[in-house]
Amino acid sequence: MKAITVEPMKPESARYEDFPEPDESEGSILVEAVACGVCGTDVDIVSGNYGWAPPGKSRLVLGHESLGRVIDPGPRSSLKKGDLVVGIVRRPDPVPCPNCAVGEWDMCTNGQYTERGIKEIHGFMSERWRIEPEYAIKVDSSLGILGVLLEPMTVITKALEQVFRAGQRAFWEPKTALVTGAGPIGLLAALRLRANNLDVHVLDRNKTGPKPDLVHAMGATYHTGRALDLDFDPDIIIECTGVGSVIGDSIQKVGSGGIICLTGVGSGGVESRAVGDIAKAAVLKNNLIVGSVNANKRHWYRAGQNLAASDRAWLSRMITRREKPENFQQALVRQPGDVKVIIQFSEV
Ligand code: BGC
Numbered sequence: 001m002k003a004i005t006v007e008p009m010k011p012e013s014a015r016y017e018d019f020p021e022p023d024e025s026e027g028s029i030l031v032e033a034v035a036c037g038v039c040g041t042d043v044d045i046v047s048g049n050y051g052w053a054p055p056g057k058s059r060l061v062l063g064h065e066s067l068g069r070v071i072d073p074g075p076r077s078s079l080k081k082g083d084l085v086v087g088i089v090r091r092p093d094p095v096p097c098p099n100c101a102v103g104e105w106d107m108c109t110n111g112q113y114t115e116r117g118i119k120e121i122h123g124f125m126s127e128r129w130r131i132e133p134e135y136a137i138k139v140d141s142s143l144g145i146l147g148v149l150l151e152p153m154t155v156i157t158k159a160l161e162q163v164f165r166a167g168q169r170a171f172w173e174p175k176t177a178l179v180t181g182a183g184p185i186g187l188l189a190a191l192r193l194r195a196n197n198l199d200v201h202v203l204d205r206n207k208t209g210p211k212p213d214l215v216h217a218m219g220a221t222y223h224t225g226r227a228l229d230l231d232f233d234p235d236i237i238i239e240c241t242g243v244g245s246v247i248g249d250s251i252q253k254v255g256s257g258g259i260i261c262l263t264g265v266g267s268g269g270v271e272s273r274a275v276g277d278i279a280k281a282a283v284l285k286n287n288l289i290v291g292s293v294n295a296n297k298r299h300w301y302r303a304g305q306n307l308a309a310s311d312r313a314w315l316s317r318m319i320t321r322r323e324k325p326e327n328f329q330q331a332l333v334r335q336p337g338d339v340k341v342i343i344q345f346s347e348v
Helices: 040-046 140-171 183-196 212-219 242-255 275-284 297-307 311-316 325-331
Strands: 002-006 017-019 031-037 067-071 084-087 114-116 128-131 134-137 176-181 199-203 221-224 234-238 259-262 288-291 319-323 340-344
Touching: 002 084, 002 325, 017 114, 017 325, 031 084, 031 140, 067 128, 067 140, 067 221, 084 114, 084 128, 134 297, 140 183, 140 234, 140 259, 140 288, 140 297, 140 311, 140 319, 140 340, 183 199, 183 212, 183 234, 183 319, 199 340, 212 221, 234 242, 242 259, 242 275, 311 319, 319 325, 325 340
Parallel strands: 176 199, 176 234, 199 221, 234 259, 259 288, 319 340
Antiparallel strands: 002 017, 031 067, 031 128, 031 340, 067 084, 084 134
């Protein structure tokens, strides 16, 4: 079969190439790939900045935002041939740490977790892949290709859970939310915050393209420029850019008792504002900054419900480009107007 593979930490090593069929040790369910979403993490891996091959191997099959069709459900699953499934990304560490021991692999404390398509386990950008029944999530068949948005939805489901749980540290009635960055994660965050009846604002640097319309269509307000120039102090900020200056502005701008959730993975850089000044603003306003990564089964289950309940026409506008696997390089290069780019392996 064919797969999109990469030698992690080596730029320009990605290839669409012949690759052995998935081994039965990778799971008893055999799946035919339908599509795989592309995100910043994939770009980071292909650029040689992130990612780990399986132990003893030099190449990693890329892809963690999966959607596939069951070819063979195997002996141990309740799935049927033809069902649409998405694979959970992370596996618990083998020690295990206390969080992995209770199924909270997203909160792994010793860093020995593994992740499909990212860290030491092959991903889903291959014509066929295998998965263990306990890590296969059945998708509402009426979602069709939109099921490829499930993985990013899990990331947001966890992030918002963290925010609302953390908010219980004091009396808290959030009314306004700001999302920084109108990429797929930011837009899904805004969609879910709207579903929670908040007054939602989205800030992005793009003045044109599909993003402003997508934001207006969900009943939220679109802004460009700096968070510091907004005429309100948000109760919640979901930071989805990973850009230091945007994070600094967010910490300064959030309202008293407000919560900032960092979801973007940036790459450092020189910051203009001293960390001490930024921290002072957080202390004096009792702000909480919470980092959030990945998702566990609780979030996957909830995200499946949330995705199925979302406006399908709106969701389909988020998928702005589909590329063939042999053109995967094009999928990894950002083009004007891109929101979610997917690599499509077969018709849904
Ligand atoms: C994925 C997460 C993963 C994180 C860090 C993200 O792109 O969506 O599942 O935990 O990268 O590797």
